[in-house]
Amino acid sequence: xxxxxxxxxxxxxxxxxxxxxxxxxxxxxxxxxxxxxxxxxxxxxxxxxxxxxxxxxxxxxxxxxxxxxxxxxxxxxxxxxxxxxxxxxxxxxxxxxxxxxxxxxxxxxxxxxxxxxxxxxxxxxxxxxxxxxxxxxxxxxx
Amino acid sequence: xxxxxxxxxxxxxxxxxxxxxxxxxxxxxxxxxxxxxxxxxxxxxxxxxxxxxxxxxxxxxxxxxxxxxxxxxxxxxxxxxxxxxxxxxxxxxxxxxxxxxxxxxxxxxxxxxxxx
Amino acid sequence: xxxxxxxxxxxxxxxxxxxxxxxxxxxxxxxxxxxxxxxxxxxxxxxxxxxxxxxxxxxxxxxxxxxxxxxxxxxxxxxxxxxxxxxxxxxxxxx
Numbered sequence: 639x640x641x642x643x644x645x646x647x648x649x650x651x652x653x654x655x656x657x658x659x660x661x662x663x664x665x666x667x668x669x670x671x672x673x674x675x676x677x678x679x680x681x682x683x684x685x686x687x688x689x690x691x692x693x694x695x696x697x698x699x700x701x702x703x704x705x706x707x708x709x710x711x712x713x714x715x716x717x718x719x720x721x722x723x724x725x726x727x728x729x730x731x732x733x734x735x736x737x738x739x740x741x742x743x744x745x746x747x748x749x750x751x752x753x754x755x756x757x758x759x760x761x762x763x764x765x766x767x768x769x770x771x772x773x774x775x776x777x778x779x780x
Numbered sequence: 781x782x783x784x785x786x787x788x789x790x791x792x793x794x795x796x797x798x799x800x801x802x803x804x805x806x807x808x809x810x811x812x813x814x815x816x817x818x819x820x821x822x823x824x825x826x827x828x829x830x831x832x833x834x835x836x837x838x839x840x841x842x843x844x845x846x847x848x849x850x851x852x853x854x855x856x857x858x859x860x861x862x863x864x865x866x867x868x869x870x871x872x873x874x875x876x877x878x879x880x881x882x883x884x885x886x887x888x889x890x891x892x893x894x895x896x
Numbered sequence: 897x898x899x900x901x902x903x904x905x906x907x908x909x910x911x912x913x914x915x916x917x918x919x920x921x922x923x924x925x926x927x928x929x930x931x932x933x934x935x936x937x938x939x940x941x942x943x944x945x946x947x948x949x950x951x952x953x954x955x956x957x958x959x960x961x962x963x964x965x966x967x968x969x970x971x972x973x974x975x976x977x978x979x980x981x982x983x984x985x986x987x988x989x990x991x
Contacts, residue, residue, distance in 0.1 A: 647983050654896040661932045665907070668956065672975035678983075687799050687896040726802060730795075758806035765781065765812070765891055770982050773990035775896055777907055777933050788914060820913055883923025887901065892989045 648679045650764035655776030656688035657706040658699065662774040663692050667709060669772065674717060681768045683714065684761050685723040685753070688776060690733045693723040693753035707750050714752050721753040722760045729755075782813040782853075784889040790821035791840040792832060797825060800895035801843060808851035815854040815889070816847065819881060823861045826872050841873055848875060856885075900949070901925035903985035907932035910940050918991040924948050929981060930970075931957055938965045954978060 651670055655662025670680055685692055697707045714721045723733055728749070729742075735755045739747035749755060764771050785804040787797045800816075807814040818825055830841040847855060857867075859878035879885055886892050904926060908915045915937070922928060928944075930937055930953040937944055938953055953965055955972040965972055973981065982988050 649982075654894075661907070665931055665954075665957075668975040669978060672979045676976055676979050678979065686803075687796065689896075727799065758802060759810065761803070762806055762810045762812060765783065765807075770988060771891065771893075772905075772982060772988055773893060775894060775907060775990055777909070778912070788917065819917060881917075881921060883902070883921055883926060886921055886989065887923065890987065892987075894991065 646678050647673075647769040648681050648767070649673050650681050650684060650761075650768040650771045652684045652686055652761065652764075652771060652773045653689035653692060654685075654687040655774060656691040657697065659688065659691075660776035660778070662689065662776055663706040663710060664704070666772075666774040667706070667713060669774070670713060680717065680719045682720045682722055682760065682764060683710070684764060685721070685727070686761070687724075687727050688731070689774075690723040690728040690731055693721065693728070693733055693749050695748045695750035711750055711752060722756045723749065723753055724761070725755045725757050781890045782815070782888075783807055783891040783893060784815050784817050784886065786817045786819055786892060786894050787822040787825060788819040788894070790824045791830070792835060792837055796894075796896040797822060797840065798843075800893075801840070801847075803893065803895055804847070804852055805850050808847075811851070814852055815856060816852055817879075817881070817885075818855070818857040818861075818876075820858070820861055821865070823857050823865050823867055826855070826857055826862075826876050827865075827867060828871055828873055844873060899925075900927045900981070900985035901987075903927050903929055903981050903988045905929045905931060905988060905990045906934040906937075908991060909933035910937045910943055914991050919944070919946060921989075922947055922949060927952065927981065927985065929973075929978060930954065931978070935961060935963060938963055938970050941966075941969060944969075952977070952981060 657663045734747045735749040736747045787800045789796045855876045858881045927949045928951045935957045953970045
């Protein structure tokens, strides 16, 4: 770990761009790794809007392409960082965990560990607790 | 801490604005000060007389009219964008303040966020 | 190094409507960080003529797109540099 000249910061990273439709998950992981390497803490990753697709356990890119959901899962597990997909964004887009599968009597669940589904309250808390909340958006929509 | 949630996409054609509105309502629900800013094509959210039944969507005009009740502190719109989309004072839903959007405005808020 | 009031992170190409919005919102004490398609603006420097603050560009995004920058106008930074900028700025806005 490199020495820090100043106080370590705590970051929440919000990803709103989907993998394979935007560069957002890739830029965000570069940022997250650099923040950790610089001695900062990452409080949580929050997936919002199209960003929730990053939590899919069913993404199956060709083997010669980067697997962003897997890379993110591995980073979260290695550093014990909570990964949260916004429940409203996720359910609309067909991202479902075991509890929601039961609640809505769906045929399957597909959220990749260690991601969990939770409400926007997690995001509100991020703004209060983390020293910085950094957003990574898609590149085309407006 | 006060947050400015920015909507710069037109209503009905995509979901980004609705997800921005959810963010604003969540902040308000947790008693966090929040203001909405409509920019660019986003000012079309503020037009009176929306009737989206024919496209099977919920009226964003109705959603927005609940904003003050939920505790959203203000509805701001870029004055020049309103003009560009033919929105005179009389065409706007109640409670909208037209503003010049620049660093002076953004510097008044601790956080400025887009939903996507 | 002068302190940054607001760091504006811009990932949109210069043709995206939010690109110009971001430039309009830049104050004299703010800095601009170009990432992803935003780094294409380094080839259209005229469009950034109104920016009085420092302009940074993410080097992996520049390299990916085959771009080299004139260091007197744009400061290339890596991810660590970007992290550092977000801690030096009073606040950060992603466009």
